[in-house]
Amino acid sequence: MMMKMKKTTMIVGLALSLCFVAAGTMWTFHDVKAEATMTVYKSATCGCCKKWITHMEENGFKVKGIDVQNMDVIKQKFGISRNIASCHTAIIDGYIVEGHVPATDVKRLLAEKKDVLGISVPGMPVGSPGMEMGDRVDRYDVLSFDKEGHLEIWQQH
Secondary structure (H helix, E strand, C coil): CHHHHHHHHHHHHHHHHHHHHHHHHHHHHHHCCCCCEEEEEECCCCHHHHHHHHHHHHCCCEEEEEECCCHHHHHHHHCCCHHHCCCCEEEECCEEEEECCCHHHHHHHHHHCCCCCEEEECCCCCCCCCCCECCECCCCEEEEECCCCCEEEEEEC
16 A cells, blocks of 8 residues: 555656646746847837837847848848838847847747747737837737748737
């Protein structure tokens, strides 16, 4: 009887440990600290770009903003097609982050190390980070994209 109880206790303990490990990995990407500096190419006059940079800094990212005269040159340099373009382009750890992508999605990208070129929020949807307008929040998708131009929904907001 004693042996059976020890075995049961051990199995229950192991099961609980696995649950805690699984729960911990679910939250891991939220706790990822951005080690690398994010470089953000933007127009000097774009207020929403400045707000997005503030959002990223408030979420633990080190950000270097670079004002450019012609964002089309930057889009061409990094292979950003018109269907995924937005007002600013960021580079971090070899990934492209295009537009008003929430910090949690960038942290997830860095944690999961997906085989993609980057992620994008096309356009400038109201309610996305940097595009806040009161209580209004439009639904929008964060898309992942690769070198071949394949798009997938990364996250929906």
